[in-house]
Amino acid sequence: MAPGDPARASGNDTPVTQFILLGFSKYPDLQELFFGGFLLIYAVTVVGNLGMMALIFTDSRLHSPMYFFLSVLSFLDICYSSVVTPKLLADLLVSDKSISFAGCVVQMTFFVMHATAESFLLASMACDRYMAICRPLHYGSIMTKETCLQLVAASYAFGGANSAIQTGNVFSLPFCGPNQVAHFFCDIQPLLRLACANTAVAGVVLYIFSALVTFLPAALILTSYSSVLAAIGRMRSAAGREKALSTCASHFLAIALFYSTVIFTYVQPHGSTNDASGQVVSVFYTIITPMLNPFIYSLRNKEVKDALQRKLRIKLFPC
Structure with missing residues (x-):
């Protein structure tokens, strides 16, 4: 039955106290394979992003706004992947795939907050590249440490605001009937389908605010990079x-991976995707993309590769 159908209100009146995350339970023979694959990806995600953060913080040549933002991006990738992946790994090993009502609220709150913050952080990184390439004489005076901290704080503020709105939008609805979530984490759309009320208004709220936190940063990013590419062409x-192209290509690839999957998941007409395709896309932006980002930035960035080589030489040949 589609979200927003009034017939949902005629179900069981017993309040839901927990949800069952069905996830990949349709494939019982592949549970161990999924567990091994996701565990490996999560381990690479944590080690890769922590390694990127450590490299940036310990190498003085990487103490610039661009790499500060990159370290925050690594932190965000660890955070929102960790909100989802450990629970998924546990559910692949046990038959009880339940999550408490409060646990579901907390999971959605932190996931939406960090994912939204990453959206605005990517826009901040695009602005940094615009200032560095198109306004180099003013770069040092504008992109100060205080400005960078303010941009990160603003990203988290937008993340917190969107999280409060989206989480409140979902859990202000009554849940009194089915509690099986056709997903591997507490995401917005699968939960709206379980509400015992008309969810038409909630669907509109989801669409509007998802569009705002994706299209506004994306528009800023596209505007910035259009100017950057024009400036590079004049060099x-x-x-x-x-x-300049190598650095911007890394940024643009990370941006394309993030926004394409988020827009596919959240900024579409309700019901335009089925559960299977939604889960596949969700795996990509919640689990795979956070793993890829450190490699995207390190493999295409000479300064990062040089810093890593210096650290390895010190470790291997301390004298």
Whole structure:
């Protein structure tokens, strides 16, 4: 039955105290394979992002706004992947796939907060590249430490606001009937389908605020990078063009991975995707993309590769 159908209100009146995360239970023979794969990906995610953060904090040559934002991006990737993946791993090993009502609220709250904060952080990173390439004479005076901290704080403020709105939007509805969530974590759309009330208004709220926190940063990013690409095209130095393009290509690839999957999941007409395709896309942006980001930035960034080589030389050849 589709979200928003009034017939949902005629079900059982017993309040739901827990949800069952069905996740990948349709594939019982593949549970161990899924567990091994997701555990490996999660381990690489944590180690890769922590390694990126440690490298940036310990190498003075990487103490610039761009790498500060990159370290925050790594932190966010660890956070929102950790909100989802450990519970998924546990559910793949046990038959009881339940999560308490309060646990579901907490999981959704922190997931939406960190995912939204990452959306605005990516916009901040695009603005940083715009200032560095298009306004180099003013870069040092504008992109100060205080400005960077304010941009990160603003990203978290937007994340907290969107999280409060979206979580409140879902859990202000009554849940009194089915409690089986056709997903591997407490996501917004699967839970709206279980509400014992008309969810038409809640669906509109989801669509509007999801669009705001994706399209506004995305528009800022596209505007910034359009100016950046134009500025790169006017550069006379081939080496300068190559370095700028390499850095911007890393940023743009990470941005494309994040926004394409988020828009596919949240900024679509209700019911336009089925549960299976929704889960596949969710795996990509909650589990795989956080693992890929450190490699995207390190493999295409000469400064990061040089810093890593310096650290390895010190460790292997301390004298």
